[in-house]
Amino acid sequence: MSTAAPPPTDFNRLWLTETIRLREEFAGPLEDGEANRRARAAGGNLTRRIQTRALWLAERDGLLDALRHWRQGGGLALAILLALAVGGGASLALAALGAEQKGPINVFWALGSLLGLHLLTLCGWLLGLFFAADGGGGALGRLWLWLSEKLARDAKVALLAPALLLLLQHRRLGRWGLGLLVHGFWLLTLTSALVTLLALMSTRSYGFYWETTLLDGDTFVALTQNLGALPAMLGFSLPDPATIRASADQALSVEAARQGWAGWLLGVLLVYGLLPRLLLALLCLNRWLSGRAHLAPDLSLPGYRLLAERLQPSSERLGVCDAAPETLPQVPRSALGRPAESTPALLVAVELDENRPWPPVLPGGVGDAGVLDSREQRRRLLERLAGQPPARLAVAVDPQRSPDRGTLALLGELSRSAGRTRVWLLPPPPGETLNDERLDDWHIALNQLGLHYGSDAPLGWLETGDD
Incomplete structure (x- = not known):
């Protein structure tokens, strides 16, 4: 998406918001998972979040x-x-x-x-x-x-x-x-x-x-x-x-x-x-x-009411109702994983076979986000990155699998959630050969996405940021 043009004025944001509402009213809901995550991460009241979501969708869809x-x-x-x-x-x-x-x-x-x-x-x-x-x-x-x-x-x-x-x-x-x-x-x-x-x-x-x-x-x-x-x-x-x-x-x-x-x-x-x-x-x-x-979206319209729960969940709107206890339960650090603010670099894998050993030995300062196999795992990681994007992100994929649209969409969304992103095309396990045609399909697809990729482990790049 283009970033060269200046940001739209407040009036244009309202105009685009109303256009998105009208479009969804006629054509049905849009695919807005990433837009909703970005709107929640941006914060603000419901009106502001609705505008943030609409602006992202408008930019994505050419509006x-x-x-x-x-x-x-x-x-x-x-x-x-x-x-x-x-x-x-x-x-x-x-x-x-x-x-x-x-x-x-x-x-x-x-x-x-x-x-x-x-x-x-x-x-x-x-x-x-x-x-x-x-x-x-x-x-x-x-x-x-x-x-x-x-x-x-x-x-x-x-x-x-x-x-x-x-x-x-x-x-x-x-x-x-x-x-x-x-x-x-x-x-x-x-x-x-x-x-x-x-x-x-x-x-x-x-x-x-x-x-x-x-x-x-x-x-x-x-x-x-x-x-x-x-x-x-x-x-x-x-x-x-x-x-x-x-x-x-x-x-x-x-x-x-x-x-x-x-x-x-x-x-x-x-x-x-x-x-x-x-x-x-x-x-x-x-x-x-x-x-x-004094112009603002009419939040009483059905299209905007349906967005309220997705952009501003009930727990967030209600806030903290109970008084804080004298002592908080301690959660083991291993259960929390490495906090994102302490990991300027992150490694994640997408749909790897169980027989492939993972993760590799990571250098200091590089976090492990695990293997994304389910939609819920993807959603949780994207929510985390929306609030705390890493400076460098490496995404490991198995080039033996076909580059389907869902995986490519996930790679694109992950790349927009980090400062810099590289795709690691994993080598085949010992005793197996890589399908050249399928590898070419990955190269074509990643080039269309504008992502850097390679078969060499990007661990040194993750650690230092140097090419």
């Missing part, structure tokens, strides 16, 4: 790399959306002022072109915030998730987006995260429109007018002044009633009138377009950051 690919795809999808926002904002401004139009501009048609879609989507987001189950992320949020998955180009990312949404639903963070995306998109769109308007109005001369059939002039005067009241407080110009009335049906050629209408249009765009999106984006960012700081 950690898939997450990196998904995030790269998400960044690229976001860049595409930002480019669309900039281009869309410029298009709104060009449509509002009629880039190919030489005549005057209907000021209210221009205003509708600039703010109409923005107001519709804003109302849709507000309705979704209060009534939609997903918090109103809308089509833009779903588009970003879809693009992120497609651009990741990794078949293993299929569960990442659903796991992300489920994780965010625990504290109703989906609405704020996707809301930040939506309002950020529109903030950039309207900013692009405002900059384009400024550029066009600075380099071309525009006249503005309004017209109506059903409404009277007083209605347009009141509407114009009411819309321009807030922008006027920020210093934008507000046409007086006489100028508004005079602009009916035809644009005034007076420079002050043209500048007054241009300032009014820019101010209305800023106050009713950019500022609401900016404030809502800041609100979503604040709620996102505060909620994310």
